Amino acid sequence: MTKTETAESPTKRPQTAGDEVPAIEGRHLSKSYDGPLVLDDVSFAVQHGEFVTLLGPSGSGKTTTMMMVAGFERPTSGDILVEGKSVIGVPPKRRNLGIVFQSYALFPHMTVVDNVAFALMLRGMEKKERRRRAGEMLERVGLGQFADRKPGQLSGGQQQRVAVARALVFDPDALLFDEPLGALDKRLRDQLQVEIKEIHQRMNISVLYVTHDQSEAMMMSDRIAVMRDGRIEQIGSPEDLYSHPATAFVATFLGETNLLPCSITGRSGEYATVTLEDGGRAEAHLGASARSHQGDCVLSVRPERVQIVTDGETADCRISGTLRDHTYLGSMHRLTVDALGRDMVLTLPDSAELPSVRPGDQVKLGWSRADAQILAKEA
Amino acid sequence: MAISEAAPELAGTRPRTLSVNWTKIVMWVALAPVFVYLVLPSLIVIPIAFTSSKVIEWPPPSLSLDTFGKFFADDAWTSAIASSFLIALIVMVVATIVGTLAAIGLSGKPFLGRGVLVGVILMPLAIPVVVLGLGDFAFLARAGRMLNGLQLVGTRPGIAVAQSVLAVPFVYVVMSAALAGLNPQLVRSAQSLGAGTWSLFLHVYFPAVKMGLIASALFAFIVSFDEPVVAYFLQGPDAMTLPVKMYTDIQYNLTPLIAVSSTILLAVSTTIFVALMLFVGRRSKAVPLPGAAIPTTSSSSGN
Amino acid sequence: MLVWPLVELLQAAIQGGGTSFDKLQNNPTTGLIVKNTLVISAWTMLIVVVLGYFLAFCAWRAKGAQRALIIAFVLLPFWTGVLVKNFAWTIILQEHGVVNTVLKSLHIIDDPLTLLHNRFAVIVGMAHYCLPYAFFPIFAVMIPLDPRIERAAESLGASRWRLARHVIFPLTFSGILASALLTFIISAGFFITPVILGSPSDRMIANMIDQYQSQFVDLNTASLLAMLVTAAFSVLVLLYNRVPKEGQYGNL
Ligand SMILES: Nc1ncnc2c1ncn2[C@@H]1O[C@H](COP(=O)(O)OP(=O)(O)OP(=O)(O)O)[C@@H](O)[C@H]1O
Ligand SMILES: [Mg+2]
Numbered sequence: 001m002t003k004t005e006t007a008e009s010p011t012k013r014p015q016t017a018g019d020e021v022p023a024i025e026g027r028h029l030s031k032s033y034d035g036p037l038v039l040d041d042v043s044f045a046v047q048h049g050e051f052v053t054l055l056g057p058s059g060s061g062k063t064t065t066m067m068m069v070a071g072f073e074r075p076t077s078g079d080i081l082v083e084g085k086s087v088i089g090v091p092p093k094r095r096n097l098g099i100v101f102q103s104y105a106l107f108p109h110m111t112v113v114d115n116v117a118f119a120l121m122l123r124g125m126e127k128k129e130r131r132r133r134a135g136e137m138l139e140r141v142g143l144g145q146f147a148d149r150k151p152g153q154l155s156g157g158q159q160q161r162v163a164v165a166r167a168l169v170f171d172p173d174a175l176l177f178d179e180p181l182g183a184l185d186k187r188l189r190d191q192l193q194v195e196i197k198e199i200h201q202r203m204n205i206s207v208l209y210v211t212h213d214q215s216e217a218m219m220m221s222d223r224i225a226v227m228r229d230g231r232i233e234q235i236g237s238p239e240d241l242y243s244h245p246a247t248a249f250v251a252t253f254l255g256e257t258n259l260l261p262c263s264i265t266g267r268s269g270e271y272a273t274v275t276l277e278d279g280g281r282a283e284a285h286l287g288a289s290a291r292s293h294q295g296d297c298v299l300s301v302r303p304e305r306v307q308i309v310t311d312g313e314t315a316d317c318r319i320s321g322t323l324r325d326h327t328y329l330g331s332m333h334r335l336t337v338d339a340l341g342r343d344m345v346l347t348l349p350d351s352a353e354l355p356s357v358r359p360g361d362q363v364k365l366g367w368s369r370a371d372a373q374i375l376a377k378e379a
Numbered sequence: 380m381a382i383s384e385a386a387p388e389l390a391g392t393r394p395r396t397l398s399v400n401w402t403k404i405v406m407w408v409a410l411a412p413v414f415v416y417l418v419l420p421s422l423i424v425i426p427i428a429f430t431s432s433k434v435i436e437w438p439p440p441s442l443s444l445d446t447f448g449k450f451f452a453d454d455a456w457t458s459a460i461a462s463s464f465l466i467a468l469i470v471m472v473v474a475t476i477v478g479t480l481a482a483i484g485l486s487g488k489p490f491l492g493r494g495v496l497v498g499v500i501l502m503p504l505a506i507p508v509v510v511l512g513l514g515d516f517a518f519l520a521r522a523g524r525m526l527n528g529l530q531l532v533g534t535r536p537g538i539a540v541a542q543s544v545l546a547v548p549f550v551y552v553v554m555s556a557a558l559a560g561l562n563p564q565l566v567r568s569a570q571s572l573g574a575g576t577w578s579l580f581l582h583v584y585f586p587a588v589k590m591g592l593i594a595s596a597l598f599a600f601i602v603s604f605d606e607p608v609v610a611y612f613l614q615g616p617d618a619m620t621l622p623v624k625m626y627t628d629i630q631y632n633l634t635p636l637i638a639v640s641s642t643i644l645l646a647v648s649t650t651i652f653v654a655l656m657l658f659v660g661r662r663s664k665a666v667p668l669p670g671a672a673i674p675t676t677s678s679s680s681g682n
Numbered sequence: 683m684l685v686w687p688l689v690e691l692l693q694a695a696i697q698g699g700g701t702s703f704d705k706l707q708n709n710p711t712t713g714l715i716v717k718n719t720l721v722i723s724a725w726t727m728l729i730v731v732v733l734g735y736f737l738a739f740c741a742w743r744a745k746g747a748q749r750a751l752i753i754a755f756v757l758l759p760f761w762t763g764v765l766v767k768n769f770a771w772t773i774i775l776q777e778h779g780v781v782n783t784v785l786k787s788l789h790i791i792d793d794p795l796t797l798l799h800n801r802f803a804v805i806v807g808m809a810h811y812c813l814p815y816a817f818f819p820i821f822a823v824m825i826p827l828d829p830r831i832e833r834a835a836e837s838l839g840a841s842r843w844r845l846a847r848h849v850i851f852p853l854t855f856s857g858i859l860a861s862a863l864l865t866f867i868i869s870a871g872f873f874i875t876p877v878i879l880g881s882p883s884d885r886m887i888a889n890m891i892d893q894y895q896s897q898f899v900d901l902n903t904a905s906l907l908a909m910l911v912t913a914a915f916s917v918l919v920l921l922y923n924r925v926p927k928e929g930q931y932g933n934l
């Protein structure tokens with residue numbers, strides 16, 4: 001799990017203080033462009049200094065949500081609050097939010113330093129002073145020596161940093177990023193993720209970030225809102241989302257998981273008993289979507305939580321199957337087991353002692369009841 | 380943990396906002412008079428062509444086909460129609476062939492003097508048509524004298540040859556773009572499959588530039604059909620095109636017959652425009668819409 | 683067939699030589715005609731660049747079908763023959779024409795306005811002809827611009843005016859320049875429109891060439907004038923070719 005420690009860093013204000021006014025809040029936002037709803041009752045909040053990511057597949061409404069916060073789109077219904085005050089009807093230029101667009105949207109006719117100084121010029125700052133401040137900001141993002149170039153003469157990653165500097169320089173109340181790294185290659189993306197995260201920590205600024213890359217979201221965010229078809233499926237910390245997904249969609253969208261069809265036979269508090277397809281019984285944690293769900297369910301178990309158990313060992317749940325494939329991936333081993341008529345995947349760290357099984361052998365798989373989530377089955 | 384935990388229940392906070400996009404409305408309202416300005420001259424001639432009056436009146440007192448009847452009974456006008464179509468057909472053939480050959484010859488690897496050749500081909504776009512008209516007149520008069528008194532000025536072939544020069548640059552631009560859009564991989568793969576020169580042409584080149592050829596031909600036709608200046612300088616008793624006849628009649632003999640002629644010109648260019656849009660614009664991305672390609676490519680002196 | 687006619691003119695111009703030059707110089711209308719050409723072309727250029735810019739901007743902001751609609755309207759004059767357009771303008775602008783009839787029936791005017799056979803009519807007709815040529819060079823530099831730069835500027839605090847002044851205008855300036863030069867070049871060569879829509883005192887340089895050729899039957903002087911015009915045009919065309927056109931910021 002790649003959770004950063006920043007959420008607990010002492011410089012942060014507590015992220016769930018109930019009575020504190022959030023930096024940005026969306027309440028029951030809906031939007032339609034003369035047609036079906038593209039956003040349906042979306043609510044979220046970004047606390048001061050918090051890094052919140054909207055994560056979802058293409059077309060799920062991330063940009064629409066972001067553009068509403070920025071003031072470029074008007075919600076069909078619902079409210080947006082910045083520092084506790086509704087900003088519906090307030091034009092973008094008076095919202096004081098720094099925005100980094102996916103394609104950077106730098107002004108191609110201005111030099112890098114003029115791009116960064118633009119917002120200061122609009123605020124009536126004197127030329128020398130604004131160049132000095134823009135220069136400082138460029139130094140901070142490591143582009144001091146490129147001040148007098150045109151954006152077209154910079155690489156994608158450098159342009160991206162200029163866009164960040166430009167959005168930061170006027171001391172905005174919060175930063176909004178719309179897929180800022182989408183156009184960059186993997187290596188550069190990883191590097192800039194770290195840089196953006198560092199800027200966020202150093203400046204203690206509130207961030208609303210949009211991406212469709214789950215590992216990027218996991219790596220950077222204090223909290224993630226998973227979106228799908230214009231709705232928020234779940235909001236929570238990366239750990240929460242990963243270990244307690246609310247829906248089967250969240251479970252599959254964040255990381256890899258095994259889904260086993262099942263039906264609930266008895267409930268007791270946080271846990272419930274289910275019957276698997278082979279008639280076997282298992283106990284598992286009740287996920288949010290299965291709490292009041294009566295129909296078919298699935299059992300979700302992460303590959304690294306599944307173990308190969310020997311006859312002597314005990315496990316809360318166990319099923320048997322045939323080992324089909326074994327792949328070595330450097331940091332781990334990946335095993336595919338044919339169980340209950342489907343492929344179960346499990347991963348073992350490289351350091352783990354490998355059980356002596358070969359493809360074709362019968363194996364027993366087991367996991368603890370806390371590692372399995374019962375979720376409503378989705379079509 | 381619940382689905383969307385950060386949404387505390389807030390009673391009655393669902394303000395409905397009617398999203399009216401004022402910028403858009405203002406934009407379209409401002410565009411409307413400009414659109415009228417652009418459209419009006421193309422439409423206004425049609426009702427006049429169907430007037431029952433002997434003079435041009437607005438609005439036409441009543442509609443009838445009399446004017447059309449008179450138009451087609453008038454030898455001067457019918458001869459002008461014949462001239463216009465005949466000349467435009469010749470221009471279409473000549474300009475398409477010459478322009479396409481030029482595009483093929485000048486495509487591919489750059490060579491010394493290529494820039495000059497391209498410049499010469501495109502030159503008619505950069506020179507006032509009056510100058511070309513006068514030049515064509517002087518040139519054809521001399522050429523006629525040198526060819527044992529062959530009459531070139533004032534004849535249909537004379538006008539056709541001179542107008543072809545005007546149409547070649549358009550053909551060249553369209554065909555160059557079509558050829559540039561031809562995927563060289565396609566040629567190589569066809570060759571590797573054993574295609575000879577002939578089947579290469581038939582199965583690779585021709586399909587790729589077919590739309591370009593059609594567009595070029597239509598375009599060359601319309602360049603000639605609507606062209607008044609060169610045709611004016613080279614006109615003769617049997618070689619007066621519709622635009623030239625209209626030019627004279629508007630000045631000295633203003634009757635609704637001119638509206639009939641206008642309607643015919645309009646019908647022809649509309650047909651060609653629609654054909655280009657539907658036929659070429661849709662199907663082939665390699666062929667730029669001629670209307671859009673030319674103005675940005677070079678200048679053209681009109682009238 | 684491309685070059686020879688010009689050589690022919692050059693030869694005739696040289697043949698006429700000094701005599702032709704004196705004729706032009708002593709012709710009292712030469713000054714007026716040159717002035718007409720410059721003034722009418724300048725007005726036309728100004729009007730179409732403003733209208734063309736407006737249309738291009740609207741087309742750039744609009745998407746899909748709406749953009750296609752705007753472009754279709756702009757292309758319309760392009761596909762209407764010159765004579766059709768000129769004839770149409772005489773119907774629209776004449777004493778009992780469309781405009782006067784409409785204004786009278788709305789009781790805005792009592793007596794018809796004189797709209798035809800004057801400079802106003804010439805400029806209206808020429809601007810109509812030139813509008814597509816003004817539109818496309820501007821539209822071409824706008825197309826590659828990321829519409830998000832507008833949003834970026836707004837998010838940084840720019841008002842509409844600041845956005846236009848500091849972002850949109852500088853980014854499209856080369857398009858404006860190209861459009862202005864192109865329409866000026868086209869306007870200055872007009873031949874038909876000044877005769878049909880203008881008064882005898884609105885004739886332009888192309889008409890003077892025609893006058894020497896067909897009225898005075900003086901090919902040498904007509905040729906000299908044609909050569910002088912061509913030389914002047916070449917300068918403008920060279921300038922036009924030097925203006926950076928579409929794609930100068932295309933990599934962003
Ligand atoms: N201007 C618009 N008019 C009509 N529909 C729109 C408009 N903008 C967005 N949509 C629709 O709204 C839905 C959400 O779009 P949005 O751009 O917010 O998705 P996204 O999550 O940002 O996707 P991506 O990852 O592809 O950027 C999509 O179905 C899209 O087609
Ligand atoms: Mg998006």
